Amino acid sequence: MAIILALVSSVLWGIADFAGGTATRALPAFVVVLASQTAGLIAVAVAATATGAWTDAAGYIPWAAGAGLAGAAGLLTFYHALAVGTMGVVSPIAALGVVVPVAAGLATGHLPSAVVAAGFVLAIAGVVAASGPARSAGRSLTPVVLAIIAAVCFGGALLFIARGAAVSPLMTMVGMRMASVSALAGLFLVRRLRGLGSAIDARGGTAAGPSSALRRLRTSARLWAIVMAAGLFDVSANLTFGLASTAGALTIVAVLGSVYPAVTVLLARVVHRELLTRTQQIGVTVAVVGVALIAGWS
Numbered sequence: 001m002a003i004i005l006a007l008v009s010s011v012l013w014g015i016a017d018f019a020g021g022t023a024t025r026a027l028p029a030f031v032v033v034l035a036s037q038t039a040g041l042i043a044v045a046v047a048a049t050a051t052g053a054w055t056d057a058a059g060y061i062p063w064a065a066g067a068g069l070a071g072a073a074g075l076l077t078f079y080h081a082l083a084v085g086t087m088g089v090v091s092p093i094a095a096l097g098v099v100v101p102v103a104a105g106l107a108t109g110h111l112p113s114a115v116v117a118a119g120f121v122l123a124i125a126g127v128v129a130a131s132g133p134a135r136s137a138g139r140s141l142t143p144v145v146l147a148i149i150a151a152v153c154f155g156g157a158l159l160f161i162a163r164g165a166a167v168s169p170l171m172t173m174v175g176m177r178m179a180s181v182s183a184l185a186g187l188f189l190v191r192r193l194r195g196l197g198s199a200i201d202a203r204g205g206t207a208a209g210p211s212s213a214l215r216r217l218r219t220s221a222r223l224w225a226i227v228m229a230a231g232l233f234d235v236s237a238n239l240t241f242g243l244a245s246t247a248g249a250l251t252i253v254a255v256l257g258s259v260y261p262a263v264t265v266l267l268a269r270v271v272h273r274e275l276l277t278r279t280q281q282i283g284v285t286v287a288v289v290g291v292a293l294i295a296g297w298s
Contacts, residue, residue, distance in 0.1 A: 039228045
């Protein structure tokens with residue numbers, strides 16, 4: 001069950017990243033993150049009310065707060081990277097944050113078998129290969145640097161989610177979203193008070209002429225639907241990952257949950273026509289093989 005849940009979380013994260021990255025091409029990353037996180041908060045708050053989870057033990061609170069702050073910081077840098085870079089490059093690099101929970105799992109004595117360890121190597125190597133070609137194409141290193149920062153934040157968030165989920169998976173999501181939305185809303189108010197609201201009106205670093213403004217007006221409903229979808233898929237992925245971490249070893253769950261870039265890359269290829277080089281195709285294939293080894297011998 002842990003393996004299935006972890007793989008489901010990967011699919012959900014892949015869709016969420018694709019939706020969020022798509023939205024940041026027309027809306028600023030800050031707006032996308034704040035709106036999507038708010039949508040996630042509403043969803044999990046309703047779920048917690050329906051299930052009576054509000055009465056759960058409070059041991060999840062510090063972990064949820066840490067996950068929320070780390071996750072929000074990761075999403076801000078990640079979505080900005082997606083806005084100025086290529087999904088097929090940024091998403092795989094950000095997924096390398098899996099090293100953080102895997103290292104924590106190994107430190108607690110969850111040592112994998114030789115075959116599963118080989119699966120780890122293949123899965124992570126595949127993710128790296130999927131990001132390699134475009135990094136050397138003479139493009140700006142800004143998306144890469146931002147993706148690395150996001151990876152560290154995401155890795156910390158995954159570790160905190162696993163710790164909080166051991167107490168209450170659903171309330172960890174509620175606390176996580178409360179922390180992230182509160183921090184983002186506070187930052188928004190500070191920026192407004194300092195007269196920096198104009199920075200929030202930037203549109204992914206692109207010029208906003210009359211024609212582009214008109215296109216955004218016509219597609220505003222679609223854009224906000226995409227933003228909301230990003231938030232709902234993201235919180236669903238977090239919850240599924242938390243449940244997986246309570247049912248299996250964190251080392252295995254973290255690696256399986258980190259193959260979501262394959263979903264994002266494939267969606268970008270189908271919807272945005274982003275081309276995949278042969279190396280990227282091989283990288284995705286190798287990652288899938290790694291997942292099969294982990295799933296088959298765990």
